[in-house]
Amino acid sequence: MNGTLVLLVVIAAIAVTSLAKRRDLQVPLVLVAFGSAASFIPGMPRIELAPEVILGVVLPPLLYSAALDFSLASLRRNIAPILRLGVGLVLVTAFVVGFFSNWLVPELTLGAALVLGAVVSPTDAVSAVSVGRKLGLPKRVLAILTGEGLLNDATALTLFTVGVAAVAGTRVVVESPVLFFFYEVGGGIVVGVVMATIVRVVRARMYDSPLETVLGLVLPFAAYLAAEEIHSSGVLAVVVAGFVMGHHATNVSIPTRIQERSLWATLDLLLEMFVFAYMGLQLKFVIDDVADDGLPVHHVFAYGFAVLVVVILVRPLWVFLNWGGARMRFDPRRRSAARAGLNWRQKLVVSWAGMRGVVTLAAAGGVPVLTAAGDPFPGRGVIQAIAFVVAVGTLVIQGSTIPMMIRRLDVADPAELERAHKQTVLARRIAADAADRALAEVAAHPPASADPDQFVRVLNRVRVSIRAQAQVEAAEGDVDGSTIVINRASAQFDTVRRQVLQAQRSALIAARDDGLLDDEVLRTELESRDIEEAAAEQRVRRRWG
Structure with a gap:
């Protein structure tokens, strides 16, 4: 060979x-x-x-x-x-x-x-x-x-x-x-x-x-x-x-x-x-x-x-x-x-x-x-x-x-599409309920060494982050249930989101080229945005698949 x-x-x-x-x-x-x-x-x-x-x-x-x-x-x-x-x-x-x-x-x-x-x-x-x-x-x-x-x-x-x-x-x-x-x-x-x-x-x-x-x-x-x-x-x-x-x-x-x-x-x-x-x-x-x-x-x-x-x-x-x-x-x-x-x-x-x-x-x-x-x-x-x-x-x-x-051939299975939608809604509800329970439990038993005001601010930040993620998922699925409309809306959502991420990436790279940002900071910021974009692509891919 x-x-x-x-x-x-x-x-x-x-x-x-x-x-x-x-x-x-x-x-x-x-x-x-x-x-x-x-x-x-x-x-x-x-x-x-x-x-x-x-x-x-x-x-x-x-x-x-x-x-x-x-x-x-x-x-x-x-x-x-x-x-x-x-x-x-x-x-x-x-x-x-x-x-x-x-x-x-x-x-x-x-x-x-x-x-x-x-x-x-x-x-x-x-x-x-x-x-x-x-x-x-x-x-x-x-x-x-x-x-x-x-x-x-x-x-x-x-x-x-x-x-x-x-x-x-x-x-x-x-x-x-x-x-x-x-x-x-x-x-x-x-x-x-x-x-x-x-x-x-x-x-x-x-x-x-x-x-x-x-x-x-x-x-x-x-x-x-x-x-x-x-x-x-x-x-x-x-x-x-x-x-x-x-x-x-x-x-x-x-x-x-x-x-x-x-x-x-x-x-x-x-x-x-x-x-x-x-x-x-x-x-x-x-x-x-x-x-x-x-x-x-x-x-x-x-x-x-x-x-x-x-x-x-x-x-x-x-x-x-x-x-x-x-x-x-x-x-x-x-x-x-x-x-x-x-x-x-x-x-x-x-x-x-x-x-x-x-x-x-x-x-x-x-x-x-x-x-x-x-x-x-x-x-x-x-x-x-x-x-x-x-x-x-x-x-x-x-x-x-x-x-x-x-x-x-019309091989689509409407019952399967409906079940997949219900499963997605169920998964998000389970995750939301688990998040609420975890936050309530943490709020009820704060660490002994934590500053009360600072701890409340931390809980609020976590709560805002979780709600923001839920809003993103809801925005991706906020359509009327039609397969064609779902795919078209998710593609439009993904396009706009990519444009925003690409604009952020270009601005960060330009700041690095102008000497305003260090390479290490740039790589860290780009990595977080890469993970965010990969997660968005994965959700769209699951919907198309």
Whole structure:
């Protein structure tokens, strides 16, 4: 692997991403398109990362970051659809693709075809969730897609390991495929809980935010490697560790939370840009590999498009038949289940959010060259070519059309919007009541050494500060309840507020340049305003999301 070339790809991906965002284009599609075109540049060297690097370096932070932000309450509420998609659909897709590929592709034995099915079965929810947040998908739909993306990688990679071991004749820890599957799942869960608990105990005794942040950064890699060391699911260990750390994030110091939020957002963006650019850069070299194996390129890619069609069709069939069947089986509670479930428009969006990603390419690259007997692994080149076609094809076909689908379909959930508004009002009332009780208690028991008049002035200053914050929150939400009006009013509020903060910042910098303010004072004042602006942006982002 050429490190310099990787850095150049990252820099180019940053430039392309900036251009795509400026023109409001889908970043993943643009990166894949640019990467595919760049792969045909004469003399372009091949960037090929070992599967261990992708699965052990690129994937853990992406999964961990998503798990940190995923609510355990949302997981419990949506556990049934998440399991149906993250486990059931992965198994169904793997076996349907396996049997279809065995019938269609002469180079694949049944075992190799099932390996291909495991390779193309996991979805990558990154692009779907990002588009969904931007276009206002209901939170429950986003929760289901995120939970599926966290779980299906572990299911697919476990199935892949079992399939490769069966075809290659290599040994696994547990000979029975079913028992080995449960061993991988159970081992991954245990390792994730243990590693997260260790980090929590250590952090509770630390009083240095940068060190706490570094320890949190190391956790996903440590959890993955520890689980893989005992031949259990490293992916599941990372996800479980993220769940545990995210659930207990409120116990972490405020500076650490702020640092980690910025760290993971930046790292996610960097890795996602690289992943999609890397996918596109493989196009020419996948074609060359097929030709070098002596296979007809057009035949292999035709197989790939046929498998792509099957992969795309299986998901909506499973979503509509499975959810519909479940509701009919519980007939006595049909009405409550219908109210709690997704409507057909939301199901259609979920069924179309089946884009594949880097896990598919990494698993395809992890197919061994030789079996334990020294024979070539059957159809390895075909598996890699079909996996590339499916990954890029789903990204292009489904990724390019899902924004239009979300816009055309009325997927908003009025009940969810109303509940979110009520929850926000409740949270503010709880905070206001707690503030009043705390102030009353402090006023009733003033410190013995405090000057009475000065103490009263301090209480009044605190009371004014709290009321000012409440007035700011009320001003941000002082609209008529319409989603469009809320978004427009919050955008106007944010614009005016930014103008005021920018004017303050410019005046402070000008005073520093004129020699009226010291640099140290300037930095302190700017930092407080940065925190204020970040808080305002976060509230607006939550409302848009």
